[in-house]
Structure formats: C-alpha cells, structure tokens
Amino acid sequence: MTLHVFDRVVVEEEGExxxxxxxxxxxxxxxxFNPLMxxxxxxxVIRVDMPGSARSHRVEGPLTIARFVDTLLxxxxxxxxxxxxxxxxxxxxxxxxxxxxAAPKLVKSIAxxxxxxxxxxxxxxxxxxxxxxxxxxxxxxMHEIALGLLNAAISxxxxxxxxxxxxxxRESLMRQDPDGYARTCQALAEASAAxxxxxxxxxxxxxxxxxxxxxxxxxRAFAERLHSAKSSRVVVLPxxxxxxxxxxxxxxxRELRDFLGSQR
Numbered sequence: 167m168t169l170h171v172f173d174r175v176v177v178e179e180e181g182e183x184x185x186x187x188x189x190x191x192x193x194x195x196x197x198x199f200n201p202l203m204x205x206x207x208x209x210x211v212i213r214v215d216m217p218g219s220a221r222s223h224r225v226e227g228p229l230t231i232a233r234f235v236d237t238l239l240x241x242x243x244x245x246x247x248x249x250x251x252x253x254x255x256x257x258x259x260x261x262x263x264x265x266x267x268a269a270p271k272l273v274k275s276i277a278x279x280x281x282x283x284x285x286x287x288x289x290x291x292x293x294x295x296x297x298x299x300x301x302x303x304x305x306x307x308m309h310e311i312a313l314g315l316l317n318a319a320i321s322x323x324x325x326x327x328x329x330x331x332x333x334x335x336r337e338s339l340m341r342q343d344p345d346g347y348a349r350t351c352q353a354l355a356e357a358s359a360a361x362x363x364x365x366x367x368x369x370x371x372x373x374x375x376x377x378x379x380x381x382x383x384x385x386r387a388f389a390e391r392l393h394s395a396k397s398s399r400v401v402v403l404p405x406x407x408x409x410x411x412x413x414x415x416x417x418x419x420r421e422l423r424d425f426l427g428s429q430r
Contacts, residue, residue: 172244175237176221178213181206184274185247186426187238188213191256191280192293192350193315193339195220198255201415205423209251214241216258216350223346229353234261235268242272249274251426255411256280256379257350263360270366275429277370277422279410280380283388284359289379297351300344308347312339320407321376331412362388368397370425372418374406399425 167180178196186209188199196213197220203211215222217237218229227233238261242250251274254262259278266273285293299307316325316336324331369392373380382402392398401421403414411418 170244172241174222174225175217175241176215177241177245179210179245181209181211183209185210185212185245185250187242187247187250187252189234189238189252189254189258189261190214190216190219191254191258192354193219193342193347194255194258195338195341197334197338198409198411199253201411202253202419202422205419205426209426212241212245212247212250214238216261218346218350218353219342223343225346229349231261231264231353231357234353235265238265239269239272248272251275251277251429253277253422254279254281256282256408257354257357259380260284260354260357260360263362263365266365266367267360267362270364273365273367275368275370275426276365277372277425279372279418280377280408281371281373281385281388282380283362283391284357285354290355293351293355297348297355300342300351301348304344308340308342308344311347312336315339318378320409320413321374321405323405324407324409324413328413331409334412335409362391363393365392366394366396368425368429369395370399370401370421372401372403372410372421374403374408374410374413376406377408377410379408 170177190198217225252262259281373385
C-alpha cells in the first residue's frame with residue numbers, strides 16, 4: 167500500500183488493474199471500504215479520506231459537494247487515473263453522482279451503498295443540528311452524536327448480533343474531528359441533487375431494508391430516474407441499516423464482485 171498526501175488530503179493506493187476510487191460518507195473514512203477489498207483484489211484501489219474527515223480533517227475553508235468533486239478530480243489527475251470504477255457510501259454516493267455528471271469519461275461504473283440523491287428537508291434540519299452540536303460541544307458532542315446514530319443508522323439485528331460492526335461505526339464517528347465533522351454536515355445539509363438522468367455508466371444501488379437514510383422505496387425511485395445509464399440494478403439487503411458494507415460485508419462484496427465482473 168502507498169500512502170499519499172495531496173493538499174492535506176490523505177489517499178491510500180494499493181493493488182494493480184483497473185482503477186477503483188472509493189468515496190466514504192459523513193462520519194466515515196477509507197476504512198469504510200475494508201470489507202469490500204476482497205471483491206477488489208484484481209483492481210488498483212484508491213481510497214480517499216475526504217476533506218474534513220478522518221486523517222484529512224485539517225483542510226481549511228468551507229466544504230461543499232463541488233469541493234469534494236474537485237478533490238477527487240485532482241486526486242485522479244495526480245495519480246494518472248483517466249477512467250475508473252467508483253464506489254460510494256452515503257454522502258459519498260451524492261459526490262459520485264455529481265462527478266459522473268461532470269466528468270462522464272472518467273466513470274466506467276458506479277456502485278453506491280446507502281444511496282441518496284439529496285437529503286429531504288427534515289433530514290437537512292437534523293444534519294444542521296448535528297453540525298451545531300459537534301461545533302459547540304466538541305468531543306462530548308461527537309460522543310452523543312455517535313450514540314444516537316448507533317440506534318438510528320444500523321439495524322436492530324446488527325446491534326444485537328454484530329458487536330464488531332457496532333464498534334466500528336461507533337469508533338468511526340467518535341474519531342472524527344468535531345469541526346471537520348460539522349463542516350461536512352454543512353456540506354451534506356446544503357447538497358443539491360445531481361442531474362442523475364444524465365449518468366451514462368452502469369449503476370449498482372445497494373441499500374438495507376432498515377435504512378432510514380436511503381429507504382428501499384427511495385432507492386427504487388432513484389433507479390427509475392437513471393434513464394441514460396447503460397444498466398441499473400437495485401439490491402435490498404434484509405435486516406440491514408445504512409452502513410451496508412459494515413453490516414453485511416459478505417453480501418456487499420458479492421454484489422460488488424458480480425457487478426464489476428459484468429463490466430469487462
């Protein structure tokens with residue numbers, strides 16, 4: 167594995183083959199995609215800690231979806247990536263959609279876990295509230311946010327039977343820098359929908375039947391808007407919440423392996 171730092175943004179690169187770029191969500195990191203690595207064994211995998219998150223929290227200035235897209239385009243330029251498969255989770259799925267519209271030649275396929283086009287208004291209000299708590303209360307605020315999301319963002323079965331998954335989500339959230347997390351919340355709260363009707367690449371959409379952020383009915387409606395996509399597939403995992411790769415790693419890896427295999 168090679169570790170890069172571009173303008174305070176940390177990037178991990180490993181493997182050989184077609185490029186795959188992984189884009190995590192709010193409260194996530196490059197580690198969100200560890201469970202999917204077995205499905206990517208024959209690929210050049212590029213995992214980015216997005217500006218404001220994890221090891222890249224020290225970047226300065228406001229964060230926006232446009233800035234996230236620009237960061238990824240810059241990473242691709244620096245690493246000589248001209249075409250890649252893209253994998254996103256949660257907020258990262260919104261970023262991938264905007265990138266696919268802005269730079270279609272860079273996108274060979276898109277696999278989105280916990281996908282949403284943009285947050286509904288009640289969610290935007292809640293996300294702004296989280297931003298205020300993180301900014302105003304620091305580590306104590308992040309502790310409270312993490313505990314709340316453990317109940318809201320993962321399934322009942324995950325909480326009961328997968329202590330390692332619970333611990334991962336808890337640690338991922340609690341380790342976020344409060345200011346960086348708050349600024350990332352603001353970016354998500356202000357996110358606008360991409361023109362998904364213009365996405366041309368094949369798209370895989372994976373959600374959980376208990377995902378309140380990306381409920382199955384919304385994901386199916388999303389798929390219906392992919393008029394220009396070469397193909398689209400919706401997968402709903404049973405007894406699964408919003409952290410799909412963490413809660414159902416084997417199923418997610420299998421779906422991803424089959425999806426990427428069909429693009430050859």
